[in-house]
Amino acid sequence: MDLEKILETLKNKGYATAYFEKAEEAGEYLDKIIDNKTVGFGDSATLLSMNMLQKLSTHNEVFDPQNCSEEMEFIATAKKCLSTQIYLTSVNALSATGEIVNIDGTGNRVAGSLFGHEKVYFVIGINKLVPTLEKAIWRARNIAAPKNAMRLGLQTPCAKRGDRCYDCTSPDRICNGMVIHLKKMNDIEMEIVLINEQLGL
């Protein structure tokens, strides 16, 4: 796929863009520009692998629901993340036509990606990039969500078999809402940080 053209498409949809060959470079970039802010994290294996919590915590006030042990603490921290100055998350899929797709179980990740911040950063490995919106939805449902269910050790058919979504009725189901960003939301800055490495799920 033509990365230059994809970045241009994203710019035309109102997003700021940054491109890096390596996750380490992207991490240094984010660590430099996000300073002395309140920062919220959306659940993201990509950000976890980049150690962004450790990096940003040294000079920002950071809230990360993934680092909570008790359910109440998770909810309280996730709520704080909805009104921080900066919000960081990744995506389940990005289409070459510029749509972002994310599936969520609790809703905190997708809620934070839509509203309530000065700026949202979507940090995205190249493995999330697919040609069309249709394929992005397919990837979110059949690749990202099952992998996430496996990572979390959930009792879902996708986690047991690891091959696709079974549109389950499991109490552990993590696919309750799907958000498609067609274009940058109004009255908020959004930046897509694309990295030429396999990152996240």
Ligand code: SF4
């Ligand atoms: S709906 Fe159920 S089976 Fe499908 S990906 Fe989500 S948790 Fe897995």
